[in-house]
Amino acid sequence: MARDYYGTLGVQRDATPEEIKRAYRKLARKLHPDVNPDAEAQQRFREVTTAYEVLSDPKRRQIVDLGGDPLDNGAGNGGGMRDPFAGFGLGDIMDAFFGATSGAGGRGPRSRVQPGSDALIRLSMTLEECATGVTKELTVDTAVVCELCHGSGAEEGTSATVCDTCGGRGEVQAVQRSFLGQVVTTRPCPVCRGLGEVIPNPCQQCAGDGRVRSRRNISVPMPAGVADGMRVRLAGQGEVGPGGGPAGDLYVEVEEIPHEVFERDGADLHCTVRIPMTAAALGAKVPLHTLVDGDQEMEIEPGTQPGTELVLTGRGLPRLRSSGRVDGRGDLHVHLEVEVPTRLDARQAELLRELASLRGEEEPALSHNGKGGGLFSRLRSGRNHR
Structure with missing residues (x-):
């Protein structure tokens, strides 16, 4: 009796090739031994893989549609089911569907010129400076464009050339045969690192990076009202990117010095x-x-x-x-x-005693505020309850 390949994948007999591929992809994710080591799952994976191999081949699928089994009596591939995942991991299977698998190439070379990153510097300010605002002269150490090569990375009079390994595509391809057929994987070129070009004669000052580190002085206007932890952004004053790419931003963070009075x-x-x-x-x-x-x-x-x-x-x-x-x-x-006052002369003491007499305070009485009373009322309350 012929095997039910459509039923094994859970698709209708009129399913399109894309529907068959999606069904297999869904089952492969669930049943592959890298994900599900159960013996029953492995057997099930063999079955769905065999079904996919048959139904993805137009000639074999035609035999199935006519009521036959292309794997019986040596038909199609010599008969029997082979181990479909020998030498392949789940990543290889997924690469066949989602990876950079294309006979026409992948994304192409990436640009040597990349944006630079932001930089951060901390600035100590007094409370007076925070209150009134101030312009500070700061020394910053960041990457700047190389003056010799102007960001090209190549020695003067030379330039970058097309990478011989990838032919300027920035990518190399590898062909693998698997149970899915021929799989072409595309990866960044290891020689040019995906740039598509190499620099035969790198600039001696920047070693081909197009930028060098340098100290420079800049004026930073700090507005009135800044506080501890606040940051002032200076656009384009950060790190220059590789290949002389546009600079990031410089952030100046305030560190407020505590005041003696305020x-x-x-x-x-x-x-x-x-x-x-x-x-x-x-x-x-x-x-x-x-x-x-x-x-x-x-x-x-x-x-x-x-x-x-x-x-x-x-x-x-x-x-x-x-x-x-x-x-x-x-x-x-x-x-x-x-x-x-802690010390009084005789005259001052006499005047205070006279004031106390006028206010009737020669023998002062203790008083407290509030309904609940103060310390003395609580002490009296405690004695009354004894």
Whole structure:
């Protein structure tokens, strides 16, 4: 009884060659020993491979359609089923369908000129420089176009020639016979590395690369409002590509130096200042040196308490938008500490005792704020519950 080759592949008798190929490809992925080592799967793989060999051959398929079996009695290939995957891995099978298998060649040579990569340099900046913006002179070490060959990679008066191995195609082909028939695989040429050309006389300065490393000085304008970790992009100032290809970009990353007085929070600034006890009690107008605007007058209200925070609107840092434009400024937050004198002369002590007498504070009483009370209320509560 003739074998059912169509049923083995799971296709209809009127299936097109492409449908037969897709069906086999799907089964081969599932049943190949490299994927499925089960003995039953291996036997099944032999069967589907034999079915594909028969149905992909027009003459053999015609015998099947007439009710015969081309593998019986030596018909077609000498009879019997041979081992279809002897010497071939799953990769070889997939290459036959998807790899660079073409009698007319593959993608062709790639260009010797390639784009360059980006470069990164870190720049230390003070808080004042971040606030006002500054132009910095930097020394960078990147690949630049070779001055001798101007990027060609060849000695002066010479040029690249067509690769004899691949004939300028950048690819070489290898022909293999398999159970699928003749398979032509295409790979990059090992001599020219896929370029299609070689340089018989490389430039002595760049060794044929078309670029050399060089130190150079550049001016970098850093806008006002930059912060730690931000990057400024300089287009075309990075690494020149192989063959003198277009340069990548240079990114300058800010490393902000901590300030002795001001602490930064985005565009806002914070600082802590001490004021005399008398100024806190009586009020005063005192000069405050700001980071950007110089000396500003700050008004202390009478009765100011320790820990009071005064906000000077718009006295902080510029707000730098993602577009690089400045959109207003942050605020300056001033945190007040009241300084209590530690040493008093006789007259000062007398005046303070007189003030205490006038305020009825010769024997001061402790007080606390809030419903829950402070430390002393909790201590009293604890004693009452004993």
